[in-house]
Amino acid sequence: MIAPRAGFGTNGVAARGHPAARFPSFANYLVAGRSLASWGRATREEIDVGDAFEGEVVVLSRRAESDGVVSLELGLPSGDPVPGWEPGAHIDLVLPDGLTRQYSLCGAVDNGKTWRVAVLREQEGRGGSQWIHDNARVGTTLLARGPRNHFPLLDAPRYLFVAGGIGITPLLPMISQVAASGAEWELHYGGRGRDSMAFLDELECHGDRVTVRPEDRHGMLDLATILARPAGDALVYCCGPAGLIDAVEERCRAWPAGSLHVERFTNVVTTSQDDAEFEVELRGSGVTVTVPPHLTILEAVENAGVPVLSSCTEGTCGTCETTVLEGEVDHRDVVLTDDERDANETMMICVSRARCGRLVLDL
């Protein structure tokens, strides 16, 4: 049975009405004065960030981890330690094009001083990864915020990790923590070819707990065998391409509820031909907006001049998470778990819509 589903990196729960528990470090965000299409388009003066971290980080080192993957070690320009984090967390990097990208933290949790991210050059992407590959050098300064965690590592006596390609990144610190704890674990790591699979050298020390499966030599991960026997005491953590996650979800339907934890990098279904117009009352602002089929709630709210933070605008990061006061939501994000969707308490307004004619939001 499938339980928690985590979207890639939830951004700050920053705007009014957002459930702070999802991202406590951003709980004190207050947006002052104008709508923010993304953090990258705002200035510090326009946002009271409370005690949350947002600001410049500098590239301290850069390393080619495999064909197409570079890692960056990031530190504060002051040399002070970066904010702490837990396995599964990610940070946002705001690139010069103004768009925000989310990257899993994949270094050592107890490093304390720096963050490490790894970036796959995506030829078909929106350009963020290519910018980093082409421009991020030692000494380059980037804007960052976070960390934030929608993919936390829960306690269990046994873990089964399944990674596909760059999906290894959030699992690396999990594996380090689990290995140090003495819990039982195994990793099944698939990729196109061995040359494209990052961090194989770091995983070598774990011996036969790690199964590396380059597709060009051995075919795809044998999920039928890996997930053959549901185990009541084991948690499954999976990150990678959508096809892998879908397949793992399918296999885990026979597992106990709550066994599977996934993190998705993309969200494919956000619009429908059947999308209809509905109204949204923003109770805190005293404004009611109409959301036509071709607009998202986020766009309608921004058009009305009501300040709200967003980042990915794809339902993957969680920045725009907003408390629902009334009405039934048509959830289309990949951040909320099935239980959270059923609870109907919050929604990602960048993609999710109304199942009814009217929603009331705490905005």
Ligand code: FES
């Ligand atoms: S802005 Fe990322 S989930 Fe809405």
